[in-house]
Amino acid sequence: MQLDATMTGKFNEYAAKLNLSQKGANDLMAMAVELTQTTQQQTVEAMGKLQEAKINGYKQLLNSxxxxxxxxxxxxxxxxxxxxxxxxxxxxxxxxxxxxxxxxxxxxxxxxxxxxxxxxxDTIHTSGNSIGDKKSREDILYPSMNENE
Incomplete structure (x- = not known):
């Protein structure tokens, strides 16, 4: 865990005011880090439960x-x-x-x-000619010429 430099500086000032030894200050800092990590984990879990409750509320609203x-x-x-x-x-x-x-x-x-x-x-409207009914230009322009074939 990366500690904030400003907060570490403040902690060191208070530790000096309290005449804590280096070991005492380190122990107290370790306890503060552990407390912070535990609190952070509890916050994440609580937020997850709140989100789950919100989604369940949406589901109930949807069903009703x-x-x-x-x-x-x-x-x-x-x-x-x-x-x-x-x-x-x-x-x-x-x-x-x-x-x-x-x-x-x-x-x-x-x-x-x-x-x-x-x-x-939506429906697809077609002109009646499928893609397979391709006709040549001649067949289109002169349809009667192919009637005898």
Whole structure:
């Protein structure tokens, strides 16, 4: 662990004021480092639990949402996934969404569902000629010339 130079300087001043020996100051510093590391680990764990609780809250909101949740959940997610798969192909972006719980947030699902439903309704309109029906310029300009063949 890299110690902050300013804080180390302050610690040394207090250790001198308290007439601590070098060994006493080193022991106290080791205890402070251990305390800091333990506190930091506990903070990280607490933040993880808070994030997990937030995501679980989003899931509960999604399940109880009248528009996209409950009996509509399966169909809503299927429609939303059409847009999600089309626009969120980057794995890093998907990870960011999942870590923040946005991929299960009701408003995000509603937006994706709206986009997905518009995408599902899209159809490709063709002119009636398939790619295999290529005709020469002559056949197009003079179609009656090939009728006898």
């Amino acid at each position: 949402d009248k528009e996209v949740g409950g009996a509509n959940l399966k169909e809503s997610l299927a429609t939303a996934n059409v847009a999600y798969d089309a626009f969120f192909q980057d794995e890093d972006l998907r990870q960011v969404l999942a870590e923040g719980g946005l991929n299960v947030h009701p408003k995000f699902i509603k937006a994706l569902k709206a986009i997905g439903s518009q995408m599902k309704d």
